[in-house]
Amino acid sequence: MALEKLFSSYTIRGITIPNRIVSTGHDTVMAHHGHVTDRLIAYHEARAKGGAGLIIVQVAGVHETARYTSHMLMADDDNCIEGYRVLAQKIHAQGTKIFGQLFHPGREIMETDDGTAPVAYAPSAVPNSRFGVMPAPLDHAMINEIIEGYAASALRLKQAGLDGCEIVASHGYLPAQFLNSAINQREDEYGGALENRMRFIKEIATSVRARVGYDFIMGLRLSGDERDAEAIDQNEVIVVCEALDQSNAYDYYHVIAGTSASLQGAIHIVPPMYYETGYVAPFASKVKARVKAPVMVTGRINQPQVAEQILSEGRADFCGMTRALIADPEMPNKAHANRIDDIRACIACNQACIGHFHKGYPISCIQYPETGRELTLAAGKMPTKHKKKILIAGGGPAGMKAASVLAARGHHVTLCEATSQLGGQALLAQMLPGRAEFGGIITNLAREMDAAGVDVRRSTQVTRAIVEYEKPDAVIIATGATARRPHFEGSDSAHCVTAWQVLKGEVNIGGRVVIAEWKGDWIGMGVAEKLAREGREVTLATEMPMAGQALPFYVRDEMVARLHRFGVEIMPYARLYGADDESIYFHHASSGEPIVIEGVETLVLSQGHSSVNTLKDELNDFDVIVHIIGDALTPRTAEEAVLDGLKLTVSNFYS
Ligand SMILES: Cc1cc2nc3c(=O)[nH]c(=O)nc-3n(C[C@H](O)[C@H](O)[C@H](O)COP(=O)(O)O)c2cc1C
């Protein structure tokens, strides 16, 4: 597909954006004391070098009351200017344009830096359902102060040399709270009729423009469809855009979905793989039909072809491709060079990008752990000075990552996979309902091995004899793990199978099923959904306080929603302890009291994994360097497996 639209420039207020690929605002958790850091600069510089047309820097607080996390960027005093200035210089040096997001969360406050409950401000004292925050209503003085905060912050971005700013009125944050009649219950000139509810957004535009002049771009980010019971009226969003556009209040409108206000709405802030690519485009085209200004759309646009289609159908003028650039900073350059197959497409797993954000850790990507580590691990991928012969046992994510990086650094690498297929546990993970896209990690890593010239041997199990024959300088054991089958009282008498056996279709399953789940991950939940979809009566008993406890929040909540729709009973705090012909016995994980489930035909065990690394013992007395990575070292997730592969390959031994 020709990508003509995608690689055409667009000029706003005399500022030419070289192409339509946008890295939209995303909190990287790399700010320090509210300021831009070298790490953040290196992160964005990698995306600018990779060919992104526009980078919109993450949310920056415009007022002291805007601190929604303890690690956010702030633009509320002049000390922010220097960091932004260096960032803008580095981005401009690559020909990429740069905007900054200006932000006030209103009642959407997640945490404070000392762990106390926040004092949040909103148009009215209407509580937030997701974080349990009851805000204080804003008085006029405070409204004016916050609007002044937007204007002063915008000026700082301009002084730092940025090309524009984006007012974040999306995701149920403060400007959206003013718009939403379910949240804004004011009786003054900021509440009531839509004209009043949009006053705050209008006043921001007027005061920012008065401060920054006419050679600085100002856009507005809005949620078209908040996907929540208390959502903003979608028609009102269109009317608001039209009215603002008629007075040229904003230079572009950026349409996304979702709201921070509820668990249901928040899923769409960073939509997981359950949502189809480009699914926000239909709403963007409704906005585009009503405004003269350009429209940007974001949400699961993970490949250049998807973006080109949206642009060429006239649904939008710019495409946010944020995780696409997190997973592959070189995506635009590869697309431009017609190397589409070399693009490491984002699989919308949410694990290391927004998953890290919610844990308070810097951004990365499970497929490409170099992301967020530009100054450390990524910088270590230099050509080697001492070429070595390396034999890798195991073609799962850990082995594949190690192989591709080592070969790219100039080593001679052979990777042997015992089965006929590469992928390891990812082959099973992609079989969970709605998670086929997870298999993309295999396609992408296999492609990287291919490009780097790895000698791949399928259906070849590495044994001591092979090592003796090949005489490598090092053996990397990446042989993964197998399903853990714990011993418990009466396990022989029950119809007891593992989740892996269910996924592989190796066993018969009864009509009444209990899944005993241990660590709150994808497997027990996914198998529960699969079996319920097939018409079985399913109870998911998890040892954790909630199902999906270990998952990225938006994935967890989507999976819980699906289990609810298919009638799966979820039983938390249930620690497996025994089984007989028809009953399964649990201890309540905090009271220790017994829980008995009767009439069970099949017990499915989702009890984690056990490492497979027998090769280590085989090579015990053999004179060869041995490294163990991934689940073969200790069972974790694909993220740690790929990271292990990268870390090892940039270590001194391979330099
Ligand atoms: C780690 C992370 C942090 C985010 N933080 C912000 C933010 O600071 N401001 C914002 O408007 N959106 C934020 N988002 C949402 C993104 O801008 C974007 O809308 C979302 O990732 C969906 O686009 P994609 O499918 O192209 O990734 C964040 C997304 C991620 C992955």
Ligand code: SF4
């Ligand atoms: S961690 Fe997953 S969702 Fe996030 S950028 Fe990487 S592949 Fe995409």
